[in-house]
Amino acid sequence: MVANGTTGTTVASVYYRNMSGLLPGTLLGERDTVLASPVVSTSLQCGDKICDTTNIQLSQPVIVTLKHSKYAQAVIEKHDTNEATCVFWEFITASSENPLANGRWNTEGCVRNDKLSNSTQTVCECTHLTNFAILLSARPLNLPSGVALSLSIIGYIGVSLSVIAMLATIMALVILRTLWNMRNYIHINLCVSLILAQLMFVIGVTPHGGGGVVDPGCRTAAVLMHYLFLVSFMWMLMEGVVLYLVLVKVFVKEHERKYIFSFTIVSYGAPVLYMALCIPLGFALSGLEDSYGYQLVNSNTTTIVCWLNPITNFILTFIVPVVVILLVNVGFFIMAIVIMRRHQKRQGKTQEVSSWLKTSVSLVTVMGLTWITGVLVFEVPALLPVSYIFTIFVSFQGVAIFILFVPLSVPVRDAYSNWLKEKLAKHRYQFHFKSTKCATLSSVNTNVTSPSLDSSLKLESNIFNSTMERESGFANHSVMELSEECKER
Incomplete structure (x- = not known):
C-alpha cells in the first residue's frame, strides 16, 4: 500500500495466489488458454471513495511483474517459447439483458515486455490500475x-x-x-x-x-x-x-x-x-x-x-x-x-x-x-x-x-472343435439309435399277435430302457412312449 499525504490518494494491491478454480482461463476471441499466474488486484482510493481505475489513464505505464505458475513454467520450458499474454479482468455491470454482474479477461492497455520476461516470470506494462494476470496458450493437443x-x-x-x-x-x-x-x-x-x-x-x-x-x-x-x-x-x-x-x-x-x-x-x-x-x-x-x-x-x-x-x-x-x-x-x-x-x-x-x-x-x-x-x-x-x-x-x-x-488360439479352437464334434456325434448316434428301435418295435408289433403281447412289450421295454441308459444316456422311456414318437416320424 502506498499513500500520498498531500493529495490524499492511496494505492492498494492485493495478491490472489489461487484463482484458477474461480476465474476462467479463456481470453475473449482466443482458445486453449489457461490462467498462468496469480492475480494482482490494484485499487486506488481518491479521498473517501474508491476510484474507477479502468477509466484512469496513466501518463506512464505501470510495470507489473507476475511470477509464472509451475504449470506455465513447464509449458514454456518444454516448447521453448513464451506465449504469455498480459490481461486484466474487466467487470461487466448488471443489466436487463444480463441481470448478474460478470466479467472477462481483456488485453486493452496491457502489453508484455519481452526483454524482461523469461520462463519464470512475465513483465507487463499497463496504462491503468486494475486486476492483472497472465494467460498462457496451452496446446499439448492442438487439434482442429x-x-x-x-x-x-x-x-x-x-x-x-x-x-x-x-x-x-x-x-x-x-x-x-x-x-x-x-x-x-x-x-x-x-x-x-x-x-x-x-x-x-x-x-x-x-x-x-x-x-x-x-x-x-x-x-x-x-x-x-x-x-x-x-x-x-x-x-x-x-x-x-x-x-x-x-x-x-x-x-x-x-x-x-x-x-x-x-x-x-x-x-x-x-x-x-x-x-x-x-x-x-x-x-x-x-x-x-x-x-x-x-x-x-x-x-x-x-x-x-x-x-x-x-x-x-x-x-x-x-x-x-x-x-x-x-x-x-x-x-x-x-x-x-x-x-x-x-x-x-x-x-x-x-x-x-x-x-x-x-x-x-x-x-x-x-x-x-x-x-x-x-x-x-x-x-x-x-x-x-x-x-x-x-x-x-x-x-x-x-x-x-x-x-x-x-x-x-489353438487350444481354444481345439476345445470348441472337440465340443462341437461331440455334440454332433451324440446327436447322430441318438438319431440312429431311435431309428433302429423304431424298426425293432415295428417288427414286434407286426409279429406279436398272441395274448402274450403285453408280456412281450414289457420285456421289450425293459431291454430298450437298459440299452438306452447304458449307450445313450436315455432312461425312463417305455416302449409305448417310443411308439408314439415313431408314429410321428
Missing part, C-alpha cells in the same frame, strides 16, 4: 475442432466394439470347463481390467467443462485409468511369467491354485502400492496454483481429456513402469525361445509353448505399440496421423485381444 470430433467418434465406436469383444472373450473362456486353466485365468483378468479402463477412457474424453477449471470427477477418472491400465499391464507381465514357469518349473499344474492366488495379489496389489505414491505426488505437485499431475488437457475450450499431465512429465509415472514391464516380458520371450531350442525333442510341450509364445508376443506388440504412439501424440502433437493411430489402437484393443485369444 473437426479432427477432435472425428477422434471422439472413432473412440466411442472403438471402445463399444472392444467392450463387446472382450465380454465375448470372457464368455468363450468360461463356458467350456476344459479351458479353465491358469493362462486363461490371466486372459480373463486382463479383459476385465481393460474393460473397466476403457469405460473410464470414455468418461475421460467426455467434455467436463472449459476454461481450465478443474473437475474432481475428471481427476477421479484419470486416477482410475492410471490404476486400471497399470493392472492390465501387470496381467500381461504374468503372461510372460507363466511361459517361464511352464518351461523351467516342474509340476506347475499341480500348484496352479497357488500360482493363481499369487498372480492375483501381485497384479492388483502392486499397482495399489505404486499408486499410493503417485496420487499424493500428482496432487502435491499441483500446489495451490494449477493442476500439475492429474489434470485436464485442453484440446479446445469445450473438450477436455482427463489423463496425466504430459507437459510437466507426470505422465512418466505411467510410461516408466509400462516400459519396464515390456522389457521384462521381452526378456521372458527370449528365454522361452532359447529353452525351446535346447529341448526340441520334447515336441508336444514345445509346440504348445510355441503357440503360447506367438500369442504373447502379439499381445505385447499390440499393447506396446498403443502406448508408444500415445507418447508421440503428446511429445509431437503436430503429427496428426499419430493421433488417429493412437485413438484406433487404444479403442480397438479389445477387438485385437478377442482375435488373439479366441480364433487364433
Whole structure:
C-alpha cells in the first residue's frame, strides 16, 4: 500500500495466489488458454471513495511483474517459447439483458515486455490500475475442432466394439470347463481390467467443462485409468511369467491354485502400492496454483481429456513402469525361445509353448505399440496421423485381444472343435439309435399277435430302457412312449 499525504490518494494491491478454480482461463476471441499466474488486484482510493481505475489513464505505464505458475513454467520450458499474454479482468455491470454482474479477461492497455520476461516470470506494462494476470496458450493437443470430433467418434465406436469383444472373450473362456486353466485365468483378468479402463477412457474424453477449471470427477477418472491400465499391464507381465514357469518349473499344474492366488495379489496389489505414491505426488505437485499431475488437457475450450499431465512429465509415472514391464516380458520371450531350442525333442510341450509364445508376443506388440504412439501424440502433437493411430489402437484393443485369444488360439479352437464334434456325434448316434428301435418295435408289433403281447412289450421295454441308459444316456422311456414318437416320424 502506498499513500500520498498531500493529495490524499492511496494505492492498494492485493495478491490472489489461487484463482484458477474461480476465474476462467479463456481470453475473449482466443482458445486453449489457461490462467498462468496469480492475480494482482490494484485499487486506488481518491479521498473517501474508491476510484474507477479502468477509466484512469496513466501518463506512464505501470510495470507489473507476475511470477509464472509451475504449470506455465513447464509449458514454456518444454516448447521453448513464451506465449504469455498480459490481461486484466474487466467487470461487466448488471443489466436487463444480463441481470448478474460478470466479467472477462481483456488485453486493452496491457502489453508484455519481452526483454524482461523469461520462463519464470512475465513483465507487463499497463496504462491503468486494475486486476492483472497472465494467460498462457496451452496446446499439448492442438487439434482442429473437426479432427477432435472425428477422434471422439472413432473412440466411442472403438471402445463399444472392444467392450463387446472382450465380454465375448470372457464368455468363450468360461463356458467350456476344459479351458479353465491358469493362462486363461490371466486372459480373463486382463479383459476385465481393460474393460473397466476403457469405460473410464470414455468418461475421460467426455467434455467436463472449459476454461481450465478443474473437475474432481475428471481427476477421479484419470486416477482410475492410471490404476486400471497399470493392472492390465501387470496381467500381461504374468503372461510372460507363466511361459517361464511352464518351461523351467516342474509340476506347475499341480500348484496352479497357488500360482493363481499369487498372480492375483501381485497384479492388483502392486499397482495399489505404486499408486499410493503417485496420487499424493500428482496432487502435491499441483500446489495451490494449477493442476500439475492429474489434470485436464485442453484440446479446445469445450473438450477436455482427463489423463496425466504430459507437459510437466507426470505422465512418466505411467510410461516408466509400462516400459519396464515390456522389457521384462521381452526378456521372458527370449528365454522361452532359447529353452525351446535346447529341448526340441520334447515336441508336444514345445509346440504348445510355441503357440503360447506367438500369442504373447502379439499381445505385447499390440499393447506396446498403443502406448508408444500415445507418447508421440503428446511429445509431437503436430503429427496428426499419430493421433488417429493412437485413438484406433487404444479403442480397438479389445477387438485385437478377442482375435488373439479366441480364433487364433489353438487350444481354444481345439476345445470348441472337440465340443462341437461331440455334440454332433451324440446327436447322430441318438438319431440312429431311435431309428433302429423304431424298426425293432415295428417288427414286434407286426409279429406279436398272441395274448402274450403285453408280456412281450414289457420285456421289450425293459431291454430298450437298459440299452438306452447304458449307450445313450436315455432312461425312463417305455416302449409305448417310443411308439408314439415313431408314429410321428
